Structures are given as C-alpha cells and as structure tokens.
Amino acid sequence: MNNHSDLTSSNSAASCRRSEEEILGCVPGASLEDLRMAYLRLAKQYHPDKTGGGKPGQEFLDIQLAWETIVKRTEVKRKEESAAQSVDLDEMAYDEVRDAYTHPCRCGDLVVVPGSALEKNLAVFACPSCSLKIRVEYEEIGEEEG
Secondary structure (H helix, E strand, O other): OOOOHHHOOHHHHHHHOOOHHHHOOOOOOOOHHHHHHHHHHHHHHHOHHHHOOOOOOHHHHHHHHHHHHHHHHHHHHHHHHHHOEEEEHHHOEEEOOOOEEEEEOOOOOEEEEEHHHHHOOOOEEEOOOOOOEEEEEOOOOOOOOO
16 A cells, blocks of 8 residues: 555545556656666665565565566557457558548447557557457558658
C-alpha cells in the first residue's frame, strides 16, 4: 500500500497513479532497453541488501512492480502480434468519412484501422464482434531526397 493519504480512495488512486515509466525515471515511450537499464540501476540502489533494512522498502517494491508490469505488457503485445492475421494495407478499403481503413472480418463485421493509429505505428487491431485480430503490414514512406 502507498503511504500517501490522498491515495486512500480508488478514484484518487487512479488519478494520482504514476506510470511504470515515471516510477523508473523514464519518459513515456522510452525503449524497452532504456527501461531495463533504469530498472537495474534503481533495483540495485533500493535493494534491501544495499539499504540494510532486511525487508524491501516501498521504493523497491514500486520499482519491482513497475518492471514486472512492463515485462508482462511486452509479452502480451508480442503474443497478440504473433497470433494476429497479417493483412497488407494495400488490400484494405479506405473510408474517407471515418479517415480509416477497413477489413472485412470472418464474422461479417469490419475491423476498423484509424489512419491516426498507423501514424503512431500501431499495428494490431481487433474485430469489435469476435476474437479476430489483424496485423496491418505496410511500408512507411519516408522523405527521400531525389
């Protein structure tokens, strides 16, 4: 449990909760390698053997939980991406009204891929009606000098 009195209610806890990246002292969107290095540094710094406390302090527990959460989130993302059906962006229909690409699902619904999601390099999308997930494959067009 956190020692801060302002985190006693679940609503307060949700609004005051720090991200795993913040706990590790990294910026949002930091690479997995940067997060790992920060975790190792902080875990060593706050480890009970280093602090002489015998049992882990709250800082160490927070650091440990943050890293475990990041690892689990990374594993889930990898599993989702490997289980997803590959679909080439060129095979998808573009819907100008939605500013999104669509792909017909086996259940009859549509998988909708917002154009903004592709700009953020998000690649796995789920059907809203069934368990199908697709991985959108596309080549990024960079600015090339001619």
